[in-house]
Amino acid sequence: MKIAVIGTGYVGLVTGVALSEIGNRVTCIDVDPSKVEKLSNGIPTIYEPGLEELIRKNLESGNLSFTAKHQEGLSDAEVVYIAVGTPQRPDGAANLDYVEQAARDIAANITRNVIVVIKSTVPVGTNFHIKDLINKNTKNGIQIKIASNPEFLREGSAVKDTFHGDRIVIGTEDEQTADILAELNQPFGAPIVTTDISSAEMIKYSSNAFLATKISFINEIANLCEAMGANVEEVAKGMGLDHRIGPDFLKAGIGYGGSCFPKDTNALVQLAGNANHDFNLLKSVIEVNNHQQVLLLNKIESRFGSIQGKRVAVLGLAFKPNTDDLRESPAFVMIPKLCAMGADVIAYDPIAVSNAKRQLGTDIDYTEDLHEALNNADFAIIITDWPSVKNADLAIFNTLMKEPVVFDGRNCYALDKVKQATLEYYSIGRPDQAPELIG
Ligand SMILES: NC(=O)c1ccc[n+]([C@@H]2O[C@H](COP(=O)([O-])OP(=O)(O)OC[C@H]3O[C@@H](n4cnc5c(N)ncnc54)[C@H](O)[C@@H]3O)[C@@H](O)[C@H]2O)c1
Numbered sequence: 001m002k003i004a005v006i007g008t009g010y011v012g013l014v015t016g017v018a019l020s021e022i023g024n025r026v027t028c029i030d031v032d033p034s035k036v037e038k039l040s041n042g043i044p045t046i047y048e049p050g051l052e053e054l055i056r057k058n059l060e061s062g063n064l065s066f067t068a069k070h071q072e073g074l075s076d077a078e079v080v081y082i083a084v085g086t087p088q089r090p091d092g093a094a095n096l097d098y099v100e101q102a103a104r105d106i107a108a109n110i111t112r113n114v115i116v117v118i119k120s121t122v123p124v125g126t127n128f129h130i131k132d133l134i135n136k137n138t139k140n141g142i143q144i145k146i147a148s149n150p151e152f153l154r155e156g157s158a159v160k161d162t163f164h165g166d167r168i169v170i171g172t173e174d175e176q177t178a179d180i181l182a183e184l185n186q187p188f189g190a191p192i193v194t195t196d197i198s199s200a201e202m203i204k205y206s207s208n209a210f211l212a213t214k215i216s217f218i219n220e221i222a223n224l225c226e227a228m229g230a231n232v233e234e235v236a237k238g239m240g241l242d243h244r245i246g247p248d249f250l251k252a253g254i255g256y257g258g259s260c261f262p263k264d265t266n267a268l269v270q271l272a273g274n275a276n277h278d279f280n281l282l283k284s285v286i287e288v289n290n291h292q293q294v295l296l297l298n299k300i301e302s303r304f305g306s307i308q309g310k311r312v313a314v315l316g317l318a319f320k321p322n323t324d325d326l327r328e329s330p331a332f333v334m335i336p337k338l339c340a341m342g343a344d345v346i347a348y349d350p351i352a353v354s355n356a357k358r359q360l361g362t363d364i365d366y367t368e369d370l371h372e373a374l375n376n377a378d379f380a381i382i383i384t385d386w387p388s389v390k391n392a393d394l395a396i397f398n399t400l401m402k403e404p405v406v407f408d409g410r411n412c413y414a415l416d417k418v419k420q421a422t423l424e425y426y427s428i429g430r431p432d433q434a435p436e437l438i439g
């Protein structure tokens with residue numbers, strides 16, 4: 001099929017590349033010419049394992065191309081995907097400006113009846129609104145079909161998630177469109193759920209809200225474990241073996257971040273409010289997460305009192321490993337607070353440093369070298385469970401730091417290893433390993 005994908009962020013790029021890999025002719029369109037130039041030369045604009053090889057392979061086969069001109073991609077497309085951003089507005093609601101602009105771009109450039117598939121995460125009702133917007137603005141009586149096909153990929157494992165997904169959700173108004181899209185998606189091998197459009201839109205928000213709820217729940221249990229002398233990892237293991245609960249997304253830590261959970265939970269609260277429903281449970285999930293992101297500061301304050309002038313190694317800037325995405329990373333909550341408390345911060349990340357410099361500025365030091373970060377530090381804070389941090393020889397904390405004091409927001413290390421390495425160690429929901437406790 002001839003397919004156009006509007007937007008080459010995480011979702012647009014991975015969608016376009018995947019659809020070309022299964023044999024379609026795909027043109028990916030982005031308003032940012034610098035992205036288009038890089039991608040046309042086979043250079044990925046995001047860090048995503050396995051993506052570069054697929055981009056190059058499909059550029060070479062001629063199945064994949066990139067353009068900044070809407071007309072080039074849209075004029076002969078049979079199916080058009082919208083995969084532009086839906087960021088958070090100040091009131092928490094989803095900002096639909098980019099989706100609406102993409103709709104106008106479609107209306108101005110299509111030359112035949114097409115199926116427009118919305119991949120972006122959009123509030124319930126948006127698909128119908130976009131369909132109307134396009135149909136009102138097309139020329140020559142062209143009428144489009146609309147479909148909701150929400151995306152469930154995770155950053156850092158986007159390629160794997162696309163080719164080994166748990167399900168593909170397709171919401172349509174009619175069976176014929178559902179059949180065409182089911183056939184298009186069949187090579188991905190995942191179970192296909194065909195449903196109505198509003199339910200498809202809701203499946204996306206509810207899935208993210210439920211996963212965020214699991215995380216905030218286990219974080220609250222972690223905080224109780226600390227107060228009561230239990231170990232949250234043992235608790236999560238014991239809970240997760242129950243198939244009704246499941247072991248995933250029960251990892252306690254410094255709270256969830258990223259481009260989706262924070263904005264999508266806020267958007268669902270707003271959406272519920274618009275329907276006169278007060279979504280108290282989800283409001284609490286968000287509140288617990290906001291609190292969780294700064295909990296380690298309490299431990300730091302009770303350990304040190306003032307941290308004025310102390311050298312702090314912040315280990316990890318990305319919101320999770322295997323991505324250079326910094327959106328809503330807990331590091332961006334923690335670092336400004338540490339700076340305000342007078343700390344001298346050096347931030348380590350293996351791939352996100354140049355992105356971070358653009359956003360956080362140069363008031364702090366940056367390094368891609370873990371050893372350099374720890375060198376002469378008064379204490380370290382682990383924000384991202386990068387393999388380089390998780391698999392580090394714990395002896396380096398003792399040999400490089402002034403004192404081996406570690407605040408671990410990701411529970412990277414087994415407590416017996418920490419004890420052996422004689423670290424002073426504070427983690428989440430597990431007994432502290434302070435010197436007087438080590439004995
Ligand atoms: N990032 C993820 O992991 C993820 C996963 C699932 C769903 N989603 C959802 O998918 C959507 C896209 O997310 P993202 O992270 O890929 O977004 P992004 O903001 O990283 O990328 C969007 C891209 O669209 C381009 N763009 C904007 N308007 C355009 C237009 N009119 N024509 C052509 N290009 C245009 C921008 O230049 C940008 O490159 C969002 O709704 C998000 O919630 C994201």
Ligand SMILES: O=c1ccn([C@@H]2O[C@H](COP(=O)(O)OP(=O)(O)O[C@H]3O[C@H](CO)[C@@H](O)[C@H](O)[C@H]3O)[C@@H](O)[C@H]2O)c(=O)[nH]1
Pocket residue numbers: 121151152153154155156208211215248249250251252253254255256257258259260261264319320
């Ligand atoms: O047990 C866990 C699991 C995750 N996290 C944190 O939760 C956040 C999100 O992680 P993850 O879900 O792996 O990454 P995303 O790439 O944000 O993916 C989520 O958001 C996407 C965008 O909507 C969806 O497509 C995915 O299905 C959904 O998992 C990160 O900060 C993680 O550190 C935890 O704290 N504990």
